[in-house]
Amino acid sequence: MHKYIQSLQNSTIKSLLLLKEKSRARKKEKSFLIEGQREINLAIEGGYLLKQIFYYTDIITIEEIQSLTKNHTAPIELIEITKEVFQKLAYRDTTEGILAVAQSKDLHISNFLVSKKNPLFLVAEAPEKPGNIGAILRTADAAQVDGVFIANPKSDIYNPNIIRSSVGCIFTTQIATGTNQEILSYLKNNNINIYGAALQASAPYHNQDYTKPTAIVMGTEATGLTDEWLAATTQNIVIPMSGVIDSMNVSVAAGILIFEAKRQRGF
Numbered sequence: 001m002h003k004y005i006q007s008l009q010n011s012t013i014k015s016l017l018l019l020k021e022k023s024r025a026r027k028k029e030k031s032f033l034i035e036g037q038r039e040i041n042l043a044i045e046g047g048y049l050l051k052q053i054f055y056y057t058d059i060i061t062i063e064e065i066q067s068l069t070k071n072h073t074a075p076i077e078l079i080e081i082t083k084e085v086f087q088k089l090a091y092r093d094t095t096e097g098i099l100a101v102a103q104s105k106d107l108h109i110s111n112f113l114v115s116k117k118n119p120l121f122l123v124a125e126a127p128e129k130p131g132n133i134g135a136i137l138r139t140a141d142a143a144q145v146d147g148v149f150i151a152n153p154k155s156d157i158y159n160p161n162i163i164r165s166s167v168g169c170i171f172t173t174q175i176a177t178g179t180n181q182e183i184l185s186y187l188k189n190n191n192i193n194i195y196g197a198a199l200q201a202s203a204p205y206h207n208q209d210y211t212k213p214t215a216i217v218m219g220t221e222a223t224g225l226t227d228e229w230l231a232a233t234t235q236n237i238v239i240p241m242s243g244v245i246d247s248m249n250v251s252v253a254a255g256i257l258i259f260e261a262k263r264q265r266g267f
Helices: 011-021 023-029 037-045 062-068 083-089 130-143 160-165 180-189 250-264
Strands: 003-005 031-035 050-055 077-081 098-103 120-125 147-151 175-178 193-197 202-204 214-218 235-238
Touching (some): 011 023, 011 098, 023 031, 031 160, 037 050, 037 062, 037 098, 050 062, 050 083, 120 250, 130 147, 130 160, 130 250, 147 180, 175 180, 193 250, 214 250
Parallel strands (some): 050 077, 120 147, 120 214, 147 175, 193 235, 202 235
Antiparallel strands (some): 050 098
């Protein structure tokens, strides 16, 4: 049966607004919103289960939706909405007339699996800004790292702003979350060399050997890595800089370090 919603007061729409705006609602429902054709396609390719699709027919057709979701393994409820409702739900200025409700994955480190014998990981300790997290995930996708670990996460990974700023790369890279100790234990138990971006007791990043199992660890822009990580690193590394300040955006720094590792591994 064809469903059509035109009221902002509809209970389903109110629930979607909570998913959009509240981390607590996303965690309770184990669901989150995805906006845009590229992001939805990447989510499907990444093995995410879509529950519902909401669409505005002046922008996207049923045929386009069917083509977009042809590789989805389970039925999806399709619900048509009005322009007013769509604009209320959308969080992008430029839009494609489609949103999906997807089932969250349990990203805890205990569920993380990697079969590669010589992995390259990127670790971010306590990142707070969704834009930085999204940019880090874009870097991770570009470098095809084997996993991104978010230690002591301060932001909900399924925050719409992270999905938007990552341009869907949240779905293309393995992500794991956990406490500092949980992620440190995983790295040590798997004999991963740990290189922490830090000013203290550091060596130039380009003089290190990243051809063995490696994790590159980034701290926050405000305070850097905590003592817990600094005490556990194989080597602290620094990017030589010639400017007045002694720091740069965390996602930019992550890109420099990760791609040095990729260069050493022959890309």
